[in-house]
Amino acid sequence: MNHFPEAWGRPRDDVYGAYNPLYLQTTGPKAHTQSPAVTGTSVVAVKFNGGVAIAADNLASYGSLARFTDVKRLRKFGESAIVGFSGDVSDMQYIDRLLESIDIRENYSTNGNTLNAKNLHTYLSKVLYKRRSEFNPLWNHILVAGFDEDKKPFLSSADLLGTTFSAPHLATGFGAHLAIPILRRLFPEETPLESISKDEAVAALRECIKVLWYRDARSLDKYSLAVVTEAGIEIQEDQQVEAQSWAFAEAIKGYGAQVN
């Protein structure tokens, strides 16, 4: 005990080192997201004759820790659109709430919710672009699957900078490296959409998720798969990677301490 009552009960600098006062700041510049915290990895999607299929695993990582293993990263919007999220999970939940409120508002309007996947993608890309322009990004890369105004299958991407692009098959994160080459080989970009069946598309996505599970260290063998067709959305949220074969792993040598 000493004569400084305000210091009583506080950790001593000479014992514990100086406390980093950064975390106590209430004044100064407002801290925006500088990096994502809890994150989801790849989302993969492919267009087929009459619809779009999209898949993502159920993992939310905290750095290298597999933190939550039943996170649904495919979110429904209305009756014919799906949004697949990778990146920050809390930002995903914020965007999901945003979409929920739009869906409710639209449903109260005289025409019902007539927003299609294309409208949804335009809206989301503008939200993302606005936030990046405020230096307060929503740390996500999203894929939007569904239909456009002509009832044609629609698949498009938007990222945290507001960059948008569309292609017959898309993947975010690690999937851009691992899944896209598989999808391009199965369905070359010249192939007419009419020649790709729903079953082929779904089988291809399952294969992509399996490869990602083999090689993406932040992935999981439990995943969600959604198919959007004219008939509506089929969403399966507790899929398991089947027929795993780790035989290839034995042949992999030369990483880390093991040189040969």
Place this chain on the structure above:
Amino acid sequence: MTTLSGQPLSEAIGYSFSNANSAPHREHSFYPYTDNGGSTLGITGSDFAILAGDTRSVAGYNINSRYVPKVFKIGGDDETGDGAHIVLSVVGFAADGQALKERLDAVVKMYKYQHGKPMSVRACAQRLSTILYQKRFFPYYVHAILAGLDEEGKGALYSYDPVGSYEREQCRAAGSAASLIMPFLDNQVNFKNQYIPGSGEGHALEPKKAEPLPRETVEQLVRDAFTSAVERHIEVGDGLQMMVITRSGVEEIYYPLKKD
């Protein structure tokens, strides 16, 4: 520096919170830009202007998509672009390019509603400069080229830097392969380093005078410029989109490029 109790630091026991008011400033680690690659090119003739761009979109070594247009009709119908007489190309950061295009499109449409006549290319060029300069300290990270026909019906081409400096030119290449294309244009459009054979002794040759080129020649120059750029630049390829502006409107031509 003093402690909480007002004692000089050297005489007090080392307790924490001694320097709670001097947190170091943290730098933003979020970078709001990316380079989506690609190249654009514009050339004018006596009664037409051509604005072209490749359709590849990249992020680092990844190809996002093989069809993301960089050349847009301004002031026309939202979906088809019908009725437009001005064309804008943007290359650099695609999300900024998209935002810039939408702002200029709105401006040109509002001008027509308010004044009952289409906006002249000269006026539109000045307005685009103002729009870019308004964001002088958080620029639209794009190189823009604006094309149309001037008051006399001659081809008009204006090129910009990201903060709005602009000038009217006969030809201009922008984007990642600009350094490959521009020297070719100097030689083939403005006849730089070309001399009339036998017009003088030794180095006193008479330079060949630049004259407006016919449309077929210009179209072929554009194709040649891009096929060559595709060979030597990894960010350029997939497709060439050409907008030809003449008295009778804007004609769009698509020409496939190598996809490697």
